Amino acid sequence: MDYSNFSFTITFRAAVxxxxxxxxxxxxxxxxxxxxxxxxxxxxxxxxxPQMMREENTQIILANTYHLMLQPGSDVVAKMGGLHRxxxxxxxxLTDSGGFQIFSLxxxxxxxxxxxxxxxxxxxxxxxxxxxxxxxxxxxxxxxHLLTPEKSIQVQRDLGADLIVVLDECTPFHVDKSYTERSMxxxxxxxxxxxxxxxxxxxxVQALYGITQGGVYPDLRKISADFVNSMPFFGHAVxxxxxxxxxxxxxxxxxxxxxxxxxxxxxxxxIGGISDIFYGVTQGIDTFDCVHPTRLxxxxxxxxxxxxxxxxxxxxxxxxxxxxxxxxFREDAEPIDKTCxxxxxxxxxxxxxxxxxxxxxxxxxxxxxxxxxxxxxxxxKGIREALALNRLDDEKKKWIA
Amino acid sequence: MDYSNFSFTITFRAAVxxxxxxxxxxxxxxxxxxxxxxxxxxxxxxxxxPQMMREENTQIILANTYHLMLQPGSDVVAKMGGLHRxxxxxxxxLTDSGGFQIFSLxxxxxxxxxxxxxxxxxxxxxxxxxxxxxxxxxxxxxxxHLLTPEKSIQVQRDLGADLIVVLDECTPFHVDKSYTERSMxxxxxxxxxxxxxxxxxxxxVQALYGITQGGVYPDLRKISADFVNSMPFFGHAVxxxxxxxxxxxxxxxxxxxxxxxxxxxxxxxxIGGISDIFYGVTQGIDTFDCVHPTRLxxxxxxxxxxxxxxxxxxxxxxxxxxxxxxxxFREDAEPIDKTCxxxxxxxxxxxxxxxxxxxxxxxxxxxxxxxxxxxxxxxxKGIREALALNRLDDEKKKWIA
Numbered sequence: 001m002d003y004s005n006f007s008f009t010i011t012f013r014a015a016v017x018x019x020x021x022x023x024x025x026x027x028x029x030x031x032x033x034x035x036x037x038x039x040x041x042x043x044x045x046x047x048x049x050p051q052m053m054r055e056e057n058t059q060i061i062l063a064n065t066y067h068l069m070l071q072p073g074s075d076v077v078a079k080m081g082g083l084h085r086x087x088x089x090x091x092x093x094l095t096d097s098g099g100f101q102i103f104s105l106x107x108x109x110x111x112x113x114x115x116x117x118x119x120x121x122x123x124x125x126x127x128x129x130x131x132x133x134x135x136x137x138x139x140x141x142x143x144x145h146l147l148t149p150e151k152s153i154q155v156q157r158d159l160g161a162d163l164i165v166v167l168d169e170c171t172p173f174h175v176d177k178s179y180t181e182r183s184m185x186x187x188x189x190x191x192x193x194x195x196x197x198x199x200x201x202x203x204x205v206q207a208l209y210g211i212t213q214g215g216v217y218p219d220l221r222k223i224s225a226d227f228v229n230s231m232p233f234f235g236h237a238v239x240x241x242x243x244x245x246x247x248x249x250x251x252x253x254x255x256x257x258x259x260x261x262x263x264x265x266x267x268x269x270x271i272g273g274i275s276d277i278f279y280g281v282t283q284g285i286d287t288f289d290c291v292h293p294t295r296l297x298x299x300x301x302x303x304x305x306x307x308x309x310x311x312x313x314x315x316x317x318x319x320x321x322x323x324x325x326x327x328x329f330r331e332d333a334e335p336i337d338k339t340c341x342x343x344x345x346x347x348x349x350x351x352x353x354x355x356x357x358x359x360x361x362x363x364x365x366x367x368x369x370x371x372x373x374x375x376x377x378x379x380x381k382g383i384r385e386a387l388a389l390n391r392l393d394d395e396k397k398k399w400i401a
Numbered sequence: 402m403d404y405s406n407f408s409f410t411i412t413f414r415a416a417v418x419x420x421x422x423x424x425x426x427x428x429x430x431x432x433x434x435x436x437x438x439x440x441x442x443x444x445x446x447x448x449x450x451p452q453m454m455r456e457e458n459t460q461i462i463l464a465n466t467y468h469l470m471l472q473p474g475s476d477v478v479a480k481m482g483g484l485h486r487x488x489x490x491x492x493x494x495l496t497d498s499g500g501f502q503i504f505s506l507x508x509x510x511x512x513x514x515x516x517x518x519x520x521x522x523x524x525x526x527x528x529x530x531x532x533x534x535x536x537x538x539x540x541x542x543x544x545x546h547l548l549t550p551e552k553s554i555q556v557q558r559d560l561g562a563d564l565i566v567v568l569d570e571c572t573p574f575h576v577d578k579s580y581t582e583r584s585m586x587x588x589x590x591x592x593x594x595x596x597x598x599x600x601x602x603x604x605x606v607q608a609l610y611g612i613t614q615g616g617v618y619p620d621l622r623k624i625s626a627d628f629v630n631s632m633p634f635f636g637h638a639v640x641x642x643x644x645x646x647x648x649x650x651x652x653x654x655x656x657x658x659x660x661x662x663x664x665x666x667x668x669x670x671x672i673g674g675i676s677d678i679f680y681g682v683t684q685g686i687d688t689f690d691c692v693h694p695t696r697l698x699x700x701x702x703x704x705x706x707x708x709x710x711x712x713x714x715x716x717x718x719x720x721x722x723x724x725x726x727x728x729x730f731r732e733d734a735e736p737i738d739k740t741c742x743x744x745x746x747x748x749x750x751x752x753x754x755x756x757x758x759x760x761x762x763x764x765x766x767x768x769x770x771x772x773x774x775x776x777x778x779x780x781x782k783g784i785r786e787a788l789a790l791n792r793l794d795d796e797k798k799k800w801i802a
Contacts, residue, residue, distance in 0.1 A: 044757055044764040051744065072731065072756040079732055080752050088748035330473065331480055343452065347489035351481050355473040356445055362766060363445040 001199070001232040006162070006207040008235065008265040008286075015390050018257065018284035024265050026092040026162035027205060028084060031059045033265065034281050034383055036272065036376045037094055037289035042067045043077070043087045046294055047369035050088045056342055056374040057381070061089060062289055065098035065155050069145075070138050074158035082160030094163040094289075097152045097194075100270070102126055102136045103170035129169065131186065149193040157201045166194035168211045168239050175241075177217055184213035184220055184240070188227050195231060207234035209267060215241040216248060218255045225259035235265040238285070242271075250279055257283045274303075274320055274379065278396050281383055293376050297368035300325040300357045302336045303375040306401035316401035322350075324368065329354040342374030343367075402600070402633040407563075407608040409636065409666040409687075416791050419658065419685035425666050427493040427563035428606060429485060432460045434666065435682050435784055437673065437777045438495060438690035443468045444478070444488045447695055448770035451489045457743055457775040458782070462490060463690055466499035466556050471539050471546075475559035483561030495564040495690075498553045498595075501671070503527055503537045504571035530570065532587065550594035558602045567595035569612045569640050576642075578618055585614035585621055585641070589628050596632060608635035610668060616642040617649065619656045626660035636666040639686070643672075651680055658684045675704075675721055675780065679797050682784055694777050698769035701726040701758045703737045704776040707802035717802035723751075725769065730755040743775030 005027045012021035022033040038045060038053070040061045045053055053061065063083055068074060080086045083093060103126060127135040133148030152167040168187040171180060191210050198208045210233035214220030228236050238256045242249040253268065260266060265286045271277070272290020280288060293303060301323055306316030322336065332350040344353075344367040356364035379399060386395030406428045413422035423434040439446060439454070441462045446454055454462065464484055469475060481487045484494060504527060528536040534549030553568040569588040572581060592611050599609045611634035615621030629637050639657050643650040654669065661667060666687045672678070673691020681689060694704060702724055707717030723737065733751040745754075745768040757765035780800060787796030 042756075042760040042762055043753075044760070044762040047763050049744070049764065049767060050748065067760075071760055072752070076732055076752065076756070080734055080750060086750070086753050086756075088753075331477055333481055343450070347451065349481060349487070351473070351477065352444075352487050352489075355443075355477070355487075359443040359445070359468075359472055361443055361445040362448050362763065363450065365763060366450060366767065 001208075001234075002203040003207050003234050005204045006234055008263075010263070012388055014282075014387055014392065017282035017392070018262075019281045019387055019392060020284060020286070021384055021387055022265060022286055024092070024286065026207070028090060028092045028162055029059075031092050031287070032384060033286040034277075034380055034387075035059050035287050036277070036293075036380050037062045037267075037287055038294060038373060038376070039064070039289060039291045040087065040089070041291070042071070043083060045369065045373075046298060047365040048294075048373060050090075052343070052366075052370055053089075053373060054091070056370055057377040058091070058373060059377075060092040060094065060287070062094040062096065063087075063159065063161065064101060065095050065152060065159065066101035068095075068159060069098060069147075069155045070140050074155040078158035078160070082158075084160065092163070093161040094267075095156045095159050095161040095165070096269075097165045097167040098147055098155065099134070099152070099167050100170050102134050102147060103129075104172075131189070133167070133190075134169075149190040150197040153194050153197040153201070157206065160205070162206060163209060163235070164198075164206050165209045165237055166191045166211055166233075168213060170239070171215065171241060173241060173244070175215070177215070177220070180213075180215035180217060180241070181220055184215075184224055187211065187213045187239075188224070191228070191231065195233070209233055209235040209237050211237045211239035211269075212256050212260065213240040214256065216243050216252050221252070221255045222259050225256065229259075229261040233264065235267065235286075236260055237267040237269050239269055246276070249276070253280060253283050253285070257285070260284075272376075275400050277379070278383070278392070278400065281387070282392070293372040294369050296321060297372045298365045300364065300368065301372075302353075302368055303372050304337050305339075305399050307339065307398070308337050309401070318401070320400075324350060324353045324364075325357050326354075336371055337375075340371065340374060340378070342371045344371040344374075402609075402635075403604040404608050404635050406605045407635055409664075411664070413789055415683075415788055415793065418683035418793070419663075420682045420788055420793060421685060421687070422785055422788055423666060423687055425493070425687070427608070429491060429493045429563055430460075432493050432688070433785060434687040435678075435781055435788075436460050436688050437678070437694075437781050438463045438668075438688055439695060439774060439777070440465070440690060440692045441488065441490070442692070443472070444484060446770065446774075447699060448766040449695075449774060451491075453744070453767075453771055454490075454774060455492070457771055458778040459492070459774060460778075461493040461495065461688070463495040463497065464488075464560065464562065465502065466496050466553060466560065467502035469496075469560060470499060470548075470556045471541050475556040479559035479561070483559075485561065493564070494562040495668075496557045496560050496562040496566070497670075498566045498568040499548055499556065500535070500553070500568050501571050503535050503548060504530075505573075532590070534568070534591075535570075550591040551598040554595050554598040554602070558607065561606070563607060564610060564636070565599075565607050566610045566638060567592045567612055567634075569614060571640070572616065572642055574642060574645070576616070578616070578621070581614075581616040581618060581642070582621055585616075585625055588612065588614045588640075589625070592629070592632065596634070610634060610636040610638050612638045612640035612670075613657050613661065614641040615657065617644050617653050622653070622656045623660050626657065630660075630662040634665065636668060637661055638668040638670050640670055647677070650677070654681060654684050654686070658686070661685075673777075676801050678780070679784070679793070679801065682788070682793070694773040695770050697722060698773045699766045701765065701769065702773075703754075703769055704773050705738050706740075706800050708740065708799070709738050710802070719802070721801075725751060725754045725765075726758050727755075737772055741772065741775060741779070743772045745769070745772040745775075
């Protein structure tokens with residue numbers, strides 16, 4: 001496979017864990033890993049312009065194939081020169097396969113986009129899954145669509161992101177081992193079909209990620225890792241059920257990562273909690289994505305390190321954000337975090353942000369999005385710098401109480 | 402009166418009209434006039450950060466006393482160091498008296514903020530007007546408030562804008578000459594009370610504008626102009642009814658301007674149509690404000706010069722904006738206006754903006770706000786440059802078909 005315009009170089013390996021530093025090189029630039037990927041679901045970060053994202057040191061964003069194939073349609077994006085040009089983003093970009101939304105969400109509401117919390121039943125809009133693909137109803141106009149592995153790759157080719165992903169079945173949370181195993185094998189066949197379609201495209205402009213399956217079962221995780229290792233994918237994503245809670249997720253990530261080819265970049269789908277990121281990094285995860293930082297911003301929440309609570313004389317335990325809607329901030333002249341160098345913390349007080357939220361001003365969402373984006377980029381930069389000094393545990397104490 | 406930190410210098414007078422170029426100097430910088438003042442109603446431009454406003458060459462903004470006295474309260478803004486610091490805006494700023502919203506709108510909905518279209522009846526939230534002031538109900542919590550001339554000045558002192566305005570009665574549109582005359586005299590007494598309160602404040606940090614009244618009646622306009630000329634105001638605003646339509650507005654502006662002291666800066670309240678601005682300039686108006694450019698943006702409208710329609714092979718007559726929601730833009734790879742240097746036109750196509758509007762993305766409002774702000778600043782700059790060359794009529798043809 002021609003991935004000559006792409007490369008993944010591991011520049012440092014931690015002494016005490018599987019954590020590593022890497023340089024993921026794409027035709028649109030380099031991503032220093034570990035890195036966080038922000039969700040520009042419908043080809044836009046909700047509340048921030050591409051310029052703002054760059055100013056807050058964002059390396060890479062992703063867009064969702066499911067939403068874009070329905071509106072404006074991947075043909076429109078292709079005619080407009082592809083996603084990079086369409087949305088004015090000139091740095092690396094990833095698209096997902098479209099499967100997650102179809103299998104787990106059913107429609108495009110941001111409110112339900114809680115990745116990591118898989119539903120226990122299928123969405124009503126998912127009409128049929130079989131070997132060919134998945135039939136679903138558009139959340140926009142109710143029209144029937146069929147998403148096959150080939151179609152997902154064709155759509156992602158139209159969109160033109162640097163990194164693209166094979167279609168897999170996202171199983172509901174409760175399924176048993178027998179369903180998980182059958183589904184895994186079908187996803188492997190879909191991965192082969194995805195790859196065969198991928199090969200037909202122009203050479204060297206996109207790199208394909210496979211997805212490991214196997215749910216919470218160690219033997220299945222091993223089988224799936226052997227499969228993806230054997231395929232000429234550029235990178236891997238950890239897919240399938242990650243379990244019912246944080247402890248099980250940690251176990252599953254460990255068993256999924258253990259047998260994976262360590263030379264390829266690995267993405268952990270839909271995970272963005274601070275402690276989850278620290279854990280993932282120690283397991284060798286290179287990139288993360290989650291709607292949480294930007295969604296939280298739109299609801300008035302600002303991500304903060306424990307030092308901010310300590311400064312306020314409060315217990316920071318398990319409190320990763322500050323709710324600016326709270327009346328306590330009405331006359332608080334401090335910025336969200338005086339150690340933060342984002343545009344918002346340079347110019348706006350908690351009092352002003354509280355006022356903007358009370359007054360229903362758009363600017364509140366913009367300002368908090370900018371802060372949370374900067375926070376995540378600062379967190380991942382802190383992790384990379386600490387890793388290089390073998391001081392990840394010390395760094396973790398700065399971010400988690 | 403100590404206006405030593407303020408000045409208004411007329412740098413050029415047109416040969417064929419009352420149009421003039423000026424430099425309005427304030428403690429927060431200079432406004433080159435004629436200038437447009439953007440509405441940051443609740444201490445925020447809807448859809449643009451202060452940084453964006455500066456990048457699009459904005460000289461001056463205004464905030465609304467009515468909204469801010471109710472939320473967050475002028476005491477909070479004062480404790481936070483005043484409006485400039487509160488909202489992170491370091492250039493000149495104006496506040497209005499709060500009267501317009503109380504007398505004409507009744508509540509704070511943006512949708513009803515169509516200045517220039519005065520209602521023919523009083524809002525239900527206005528409970529009583531008498532010599533003392535106006536009683537009204539808060540649109541937020543229904544609480545009773547009394548706005549007097551003294552209170553308006555006190556609130557505006559707390560807010561701390563550079564330019565502030567006396568409280569006047571905004572009469573309903575349909576009132577007769579007798580009501581207009583009685584109201585004018587009360588507004589003059591309110592102006593004297595406003596000035597007396599203003600004098601009690603710290604010296605040199607704010608400059609006070611009087612308002613000319615008199616409705617559509619030439620003799621009353623003359624009486625009111627003589628009154629405001631006789632008071633030590635820094636500038637004047639043209640208030641009172643401007644008539645029922647554009648033709649009458651032109652007449653009223655002319656009769657209001659004719660007797661006004663030509664050495665003071667004059668603001669035309671709530672007017673922002675392109676042809677109205679050209680007309681106002683020829684009558685000697687120095688500053689304009691209107692919610693139209695930013696509100697239009699939030700509804701998908703982009704202000705454009707006639708050349709854009711001509712380029713598209715269409716008649717530009719009476720079409721001052723382009724509705725990006727229109728399906729014709731679905732695959733239109735052009736920017737809104739390829740001669741525009743705003744951030745939006747540099748990076749986004751009509752197709753992308755159409756998509757953002759269809760998808761309900763916040764970014765659409767931000768992007769169109771940036772464009773419309775840039776458009777207005779470019780329009781006023783064009784007017785200033787043409788004026789200096791005595792070519793205002795030629796300039797007008799570039800902006801109005």
